[in-house]
Structures are given as C-alpha cells and as structure tokens.
Amino acid sequence: MKDLAIILGIRPDVIRASKILNLLAESSEITYDFIWSGQHYSDNMKDVFFSQLNVPKPDFEFEIDTTNDSTIVSSIIKNTYEHLDKNKYKAVIFLGDTNTVMGCIGVIQHNIPVVHIEGCMRSYDWRMPEEKYRTTIDHLSDRIYAYLDSYKQQGLNEGISENVINVTGNPIVDIINDNQKLFDTGGEHLDDKILNFIKNDNFTLATSHRRENILDQKSLTNIVNLLNQSESKIVFPMGYKTQEMLKEFNLDLKSNVLVTDPIGYLEFMYLMKNSDYVISDSGTVVEEACIIGKPSIQMRHSTERPEVYDVGSSIKFDPSEEIKDFEIYISKVNKLTSNEWKQPFGDGNSSEKIVNDLIELSSTDTFNKHNRDDYAYDVSNAFKE
Numbered sequence: 001m002k003d004l005a006i007i008l009g010i011r012p013d014v015i016r017a018s019k020i021l022n023l024l025a026e027s028s029e030i031t032y033d034f035i036w037s038g039q040h041y042s043d044n045m046k047d048v049f050f051s052q053l054n055v056p057k058p059d060f061e062f063e064i065d066t067t068n069d070s071t072i073v074s075s076i077i078k079n080t081y082e083h084l085d086k087n088k089y090k091a092v093i094f095l096g097d098t099n100t101v102m103g104c105i106g107v108i109q110h111n112i113p114v115v116h117i118e119g120c121m122r123s124y125d126w127r128m129p130e131e132k133y134r135t136t137i138d139h140l141s142d143r144i145y146a147y148l149d150s151y152k153q154q155g156l157n158e159g160i161s162e163n164v165i166n167v168t169g170n171p172i173v174d175i176i177n178d179n180q181k182l183f184d185t186g187g188e189h190l191d192d193k194i195l196n197f198i199k200n201d202n203f204t205l206a207t208s209h210r211r212e213n214i215l216d217q218k219s220l221t222n223i224v225n226l227l228n229q230s231e232s233k234i235v236f237p238m239g240y241k242t243q244e245m246l247k248e249f250n251l252d253l254k255s256n257v258l259v260t261d262p263i264g265y266l267e268f269m270y271l272m273k274n275s276d277y278v279i280s281d282s283g284t285v286v287e288e289a290c291i292i293g294k295p296s297i298q299m300r301h302s303t304e305r306p307e308v309y310d311v312g313s314s315i316k317f318d319p320s321e322e323i324k325d326f327e328i329y330i331s332k333v334n335k336l337t338s339n340e341w342k343q344p345f346g347d348g349n350s351s352e353k354i355v356n357d358l359i360e361l362s363s364t365d366t367f368n369k370h371n372r373d374d375y376a377y378d379v380s381n382a383f384k385e
C-alpha cells in the first residue's frame, strides 16, 4: 500500500504541483501514486509540461468519457472509486476547482480522507461552476492547504474547522523562482512563426479560455474588440474551444494579433517575461504576471484572486459588460509600472510546507483521526442497513 494518491487532470495542475510531485518522489519518508484524471489529454495540454518541468509521469491514467461535463465528472468519480477498490491509501489529494476535483466523491464513498490543495478560494459568484466545485470539495476535505490567510478566513466563515486548514503560500511562486533560468532560454522552444512575428518588436501576450467568456457571443466580441484596439503586436496562444468559437461567431482579429495553438510552459513564460503586459482570463496567468512584475488586464466578471487588483498589478476588464471605450483599458495598463507592487502570493516554500505536512500526517496516521474527531462520522456505515 502506498501512503497517498494525488489526482490531477489539467495543464495548470501539472505546472503548479510540479515541485510537490518532485518532492514527494524524492522523499524516502512517503510513497504515493500519481493519477491523471484524463480531463486534458493532448500533448500540448499535458505531456509537454511533464517533460519541461521534469515531473514524473503518472502511475495511472483514467480512461474517461469527455463528451460533456457530466460524463467527465461521473467517469472520474467511477474511475476513482474503482481504483480505490484495488488500491488503498491513507488519503487522496486533489488540487483546484475543475471537474477533476469532483473525483473526491469516489474517495469519500470509501471513507478515505480527502486533501485539497488550493482550498477556500472564493469568488462569491455562485454562477461560476468552479465556485460550486471548490466549495463542495472544501467541505468534504480532511486537510485543506489554503494559500493565504485571507482564504483561510473565508473557510472559517463557512464553518470549516480551523484544524483542517493549513496556510502554505501559493506553490506557483516556487515554480517561478525555481525555473527562471529555463524561462530565460525558453525562446529556444518557440517555433519560427512566433519568432518571426515578434522579431525585436514590443508585444503583448494574451490568453482566453473561460467558458463564461468564450461561449457568450457578446463577451467574446468584447474580448476581440479589446485586442483589436491594441496598436502593438499580440501573441495569442489560443485554446481549441476558443478557436472554434471565434469561427462560430464570425469574429476576426486584426493582423497584429498572431493566433497559435497552446504552447509549452517554458516558451510561454519566456514570452511573458519579454512582453509589455498580459491580457488574460486565466487564474494562473495573472498570478504569474504579478509575480514576475508584468502588468495585466484580467478579463473576468468575478475572480477568486482579488490580490492582483489589491496590489495594483492588474486592471479589471469585464467582458460581460456593455463596453464603449476599449482604449481606456489599454491606456490604464500601460500606466502600470512593473515592480511597483510586491507580489502577495508567498515566499516560495509552499510546496515544501505542503509535502512536510503530508509526511507528518501520514507518518503519525493522523489523517483519520486528527481533524474531525470531535464530530467523526463513519460514512461507510451510511451504506449499511
């Protein structure tokens, strides 16, 4: 029996958890299985990140039905449940707020403790499916790693026990600190199309994949109008669904916007470091920009990461609003000067804190005991007569 299983399933999971996975692999004090849920499956959304960040390949990969959200979630739950029939662990770890974390239902059905990395973040926008997912897994978790004290407070406000929540800082800081040299040489991985496009000119880096933005015609039109407002060049590594929706809505980007398929992490971070600023609706990309000192426009109606506004590294652009003046966003972001803010996300030791805590909990067998003793309830009894 291995001590732990960690179940991940999307691009930013591999990036953010890369050091945690490596520390777990190096540790002689703990054993684990790495399971890939199957949510992202193409080479440029998955495998490239394992090789670039030297992450051990998954021990198991689920075969799931990716037809729609319900089939993805239900098949991840089923696969998780059946995997746990054959493999026992002291706890199963999830990260974030996507379909993959709903696999925790298959874990609690076995009455195995759930660990949630990136817990207690809240946008307080109940229309976001991610808000429902993260709230659900937090309330089912026996150990939550919250990145910031403010997130812990949000969990406490919902009645989550203080014993459950451990504040660790955000592991994306660790990844950025540790990989600077690789980012500097990341341009070597860029294809000629992008290199020839940017030459020595100034440029902006853009991404957009959030469903509330790309599936809604008005929002996607606003995003296209914002990008078309820019005088400078824009490199836009674009997710496949976004590419599809641009065609569907007949939206055209100007010739100063280069659209490519998603690219690897090292070349993406190389572009970010060399860009003037970033335009994105990605949670991780605006954090990364804030950490490396790049201004950003965050294209979101609501966010669970308000810190980028608080420290002044990001301008809010809400694509769901009626927008008349697009220029104002570009002019505002151009006024943000890098390094005027202090990144608020952590000291770069988050992965280590998480792994040390996992080792301690596993070695003392406290996973089953320490957190919820006061109101322990054996779920397995619920299924008996």
Ligand code: UDP
Binding pocket: 011, 012, 015, 207, 209, 237, 238, 261, 262, 263, 264, 265, 266, 268, 269, 281, 282, 283, 284, 285, 288
């Ligand atoms: N990223 C990348 N290549 C790309 C676009 C993004 O490596 O073409 C990285 C980016 O640096 C960040 C992560 O992927 O670390 C963000 O993923 P995404 O926007 O899909 O997820 P979110 O953070 O919104 O959950």
